[in-house]
Amino acid sequence: MSEFLSHSHPRVALIGECMIELQQHANGTLKQSFGGDTLNTAVYLSRLLGSAAQVDYVTALGDDSFSDAMCAIWAExxxxxxxxxxxxxxxxxxxCIQTDAQGERRFLYWRNEAAVRECFTTPAADPILAALPEYDVLYFSGITLAVLGEVGRARxxxxxxDARDRGARVVFDNNYRPRLxxxxxxxxxAYRAVMHEVxxxxxxEEDEQALFDYADSEAIMSAYRDMGVSExxxxxxxxxxLVRADNRRYEVPAHPVHNVIDTTAAGDSFSAGYLARRLRGGSPQEAAxxxxxxxxxxxQHPGALIPRSVMPA
Known part of the structure; x- marks a missing residue:
């Protein structure tokens, strides 16, 4: 099985949006934190890789106190x-996250005027876009595509x-949100336009079926194979x-959990765990x-980011 990258200490850039997160408790009180799909993955990836990689986040924020707090947390x-x-x-x-008795969540959003919508349209974006092809891995999601808008997506x-021409690997998490x-x-x-660079x-699976009406997993695998996605x-x-890599197929069982508290960031953290293991030379099965x-x-914990003390070794 080929390695995901052939050298150590990769530079990884994750592109997307972090938002102010409010968790609504059963008694109606709210707990404030921060979260977003690619940001969640960036945090977990940084924790898992530590000094073995450079993990950078690419986004646009305001000049307010919430943005200051986000940057301070990311630096930590x-x-x-x-x-x-x-x-x-x-x-x-x-x-805002509202969670039911089974741990399933409902999201309410206020994001139409978010700064990230101008992430790739300002003059300050030009040197950032020019620097991205120097990274070894570029990571983005379907939510990234939605919030960037047409001009940002094109850029x-x-x-x-350009990044792939220089040997970078491109990683995409589908995260389809119809309301965006x-x-x-x-x-x-928009999804199909970027797929030939992934x-x-x-x-x-549910997002793929909602967006493209695929009948089952086999149809999804066939579609992405035809679009040239290698893994x-x-x-x-x-x-x-289910995993397909180097023309081989694998099925890797999940870890059973009997006390589900909150499924927020389940997919984001899976993606971080998978990518971190691949960047450390692990096989697709080990990564899954x-x-x-x-x-x-x-x-098994509330909110998107769990305490560092309970992270896997």
Missing amino acids: EGIGLSRVQRLPGRLPGLY LLSTLG WRSVDQARQ DLALLT VVIKRGAQSC EAGHRLASLVI
Whole structure:
């Protein structure tokens, strides 16, 4: 099985949005923190890789106290801030998590004026876009595609091509959120446009079925093979995940969890566990096991980010 990268100490850039997170408790009180799909993955990736990699986050924030707090937390987690824009007068987006008795969650969003929507359209974005092809791994999600808008998506697509020409690996997590798109057709067009630049696709099965109407896992695997994606992982919640890499297929069972508290960031943490193990030279099976292991811990705690003290060794 070929390695994901052929050298040590990779430079990884994750592109996306972090928002103000409010967790609503049963008594109606709210706990404030921060979260977002690619940011969750960045935090877990930084924790897992430590000094073995450089993990940078690429986004746009405001010049407010919430944005200051985000940057301080990311720095504590070892995440590089050199690609974070601070836009005067702007604010981050906000979302609220409401969790039911089974641990399933409902999200309410306030993000239309979020600073990240100008991430790749400001003059300050030019040197950031120029620097991205120097990274070894670029990571983004379907939510990234949605919040960047048409101009931002076009500039990202061009950057992905330049990065792969220089030998970078591109990782995509599908994370489809219908409310972020004008229509299903718009989302489909945006996803398909970037797919020919993707090396590793981390796919939630339900999202793929909602977006593309695939009948089953086999249809998803066939579609991504036809689009030229060399490594595909299908995440199926509490079920086993399916992996195709180097023309081989694997099915890796999930870790059973009997006390699910909150499924927030389950998929994001799986992706971090998988990618971290691949970057350390692990096989796809080992990577999937690592992804399941981390996700099983995350869903036993409230919120997107678990305490560092309970991270897997």
